[in-house]
Amino acid sequence: MAVVLGPNRYGKAETRVVRVTRDGEAHRLKDCTVGVALSGDMRDVHLTGDNAAVLPTDTQKNTVYAFAGEHGIGEIEEFAGLLARHFVGGQPSVHHARVAVEEHRWERHGPHSFARASAETRTCVVHHDRDGSTTVVSGLEGLVLLNTTGSEFHGFARDAYTTLAPTHDRVLATAVTARWRHTAPPDTPGGYDFGESHARVRRCLAEAFAGTHSLSLQQTLYAMGSRVLETRREICEIRLSLPNKHHFLVDLTPFGMDNDNEVYVAADRPYGLIEGTVLDDAAPAPGPAWD
Numbered sequence: 001m002a003v004v005l006g007p008n009r010y011g012k013a014e015t016r017v018v019r020v021t022r023d024g025e026a027h028r029l030k031d032c033t034v035g036v037a038l039s040g041d042m043r044d045v046h047l048t049g050d051n052a053a054v055l056p057t058d059t060q061k062n063t064v065y066a067f068a069g070e071h072g073i074g075e076i077e078e079f080a081g082l083l084a085r086h087f088v089g090g091q092p093s094v095h096h097a098r099v100a101v102e103e104h105r106w107e108r109h110g111p112h113s114f115a116r117a118s119a120e121t122r123t124c125v126v127h128h129d130r131d132g133s134t135t136v137v138s139g140l141e142g143l144v145l146l147n148t149t150g151s152e153f154h155g156f157a158r159d160a161y162t163t164l165a166p167t168h169d170r171v172l173a174t175a176v177t178a179r180w181r182h183t184a185p186p187d188t189p190g191g192y193d194f195g196e197s198h199a200r201v202r203r204c205l206a207e208a209f210a211g212t213h214s215l216s217l218q219q220t221l222y223a224m225g226s227r228v229l230e231t232r233r234e235i236c237e238i239r240l241s242l243p244n245k246h247h248f249l250v251d252l253t254p255f256g257m258d259n260d261n262e263v264y265v266a267a268d269r270p271y272g273l274i275e276g277t278v279l280d281d282a283a284p285a286p287g288p289a290w291d
């Protein structure tokens with residue numbers, strides 16, 4: 001048996017950066033968490049402790065702050081791409097960079113005053129390789145959706161442990177985590193409107209959830225993914241993770257009352273977790289996009 005070094009990467013995780021743009025009366029605010037992971041010619045540091053190839057993670061953190069100052073933070077995919085290209089272009093030992101950005105949403109409620117929006121975040125992961133190839137996955141987390149009707153679940157498999165009653169009218173709720181792969185984003189900043197694309201994908205997801213008469217959350221997942229792929233030609237693959245945020249009818253008979261689908265307990269755990277990928281069957285190979 002021979003022990004060898006397998007795949008590895010290193011970098012600064014979760015750098016918190018807040019960028020205020022003070023160009024005029026109404027200030028702008030970007031609040032992000034940035035993760036950098038570099039890989040390449042890192043044999044010696046692992047095997048002998050020679051750090052010559054290692055750009056310190058502290059430097060990576062500083063670069064995030066310096067780039068936020070120098071370039072501002074526009075669309076997160078562009079900021080991530082700028083950083084990824086910098087790290088790969090700047091060090092011969094770095095062959096590949098993965099930069100992940102999570103954007104925390106603030107809503108304006110004055111020219112220089114903001115309220116933290118819902119827990120929903122916008123996300124991206126950009127990979128850049130020294131061969132010049134780039135992949136971009138955009139996404140969101142924590143988009144909480146609920147339908148008060150139009151959801152059924154029956155006809156399911158049964159065994160000795162099945163107690164679930166079939167239902168023809170239930171509350172359906174979820175907190176969407178979605179990641180979608182762009183087919184061919186251009187390298188040039190500004191050549192592609194990531195902000196517009198994100199807003200439209202988000203709308204497709206919410207509209208498909210609201211507009212689908214659901215026989216299962218799995219069916220709703222497929223409808224949501226299909227809506228995105230059919231509407232947004234720039235997207236070739238979407239991965240969805242949908243927790244089934246169960247709402248159980250409360251038994252009011254002890255109080256002499258009926259409960260005609262009106263009073264629910266919102267259970268937080270355990271929850272069903274429905275996950276799936278919807279993709280264009282002619283999508284190009286993903287490369288490292290999902291790593």
Ligand SMILES: O=c1[nH]c(=O)c2[nH]c(=O)[nH]c2[nH]1
Nearest residue numbers: 153164215216217218244272
């Ligand atoms: O939409 C659903 N899918 C399931 O797989 C499932 N399982 C379950 O208990 N309830 C539900 N609901």
